[in-house]
Amino acid sequence: MERHTRLRQxxxxxxxxxxxRSWPHPLLVLxxxxxxxxxxxxxxxxxxxxxxxxxxNRARRLLRExxxxxxxxxxxxxxxxxxxxxxxxxxxxPQVQEVVLALARRxxxxxxxxxx
Numbered sequence: 092m093e094r095h096t097r098l099r100q101x102x103x104x105x106x107x108x109x110x111x112r113s114w115p116h117p118l119l120v121l122x123x124x125x126x127x128x129x130x131x132x133x134x135x136x137x138x139x140x141x142x143x144x145x146x147x148n149r150a151r152r153l154l155r156e157x158x159x160x161x162x163x164x165x166x167x168x169x170x171x172x173x174x175x176x177x178x179x180x181x182x183x184x185p186q187v188q189e190v191v192l193a194l195a196r197r198x199x200x201x202x203x204x205x206x207x
Contacts, residue, residue, distance in 0.1 A: 140176075
């Protein structure tokens with residue numbers, strides 16, 4: 092993903108968690124908040140509850156690849172944070188992609204479903 096499409100500042104992560112809505116799943120949590128920009132930014136988080144460094148890195152890689160594949164289907168103007176949960180380590184990439192897609196649909200973030 093391009094640099095400008097990623098959330099990197101901790102203040103942005105906090106704003107999304109504080110002002111946005113969240114949609115939970117046993118594998119991850121999707122939180123989203125409008126950003127007032129012409130593009131969507133995505134941030135990925137994996138806390139120590141997911142596991143040690145190797146496990147957290149794998150969780151982030153799974154979410155990053157899923158985001159890369161689904162990014163162009165997202166509506167512009169959102170800040171999205173994907174928070175990994177420990178269960179994500181038990182599944183493969185296709186299951187993670189299905190979960191993220193389902194959560195994005197529940198959140199109303201998919202462009203083709205919003206008529207854009």
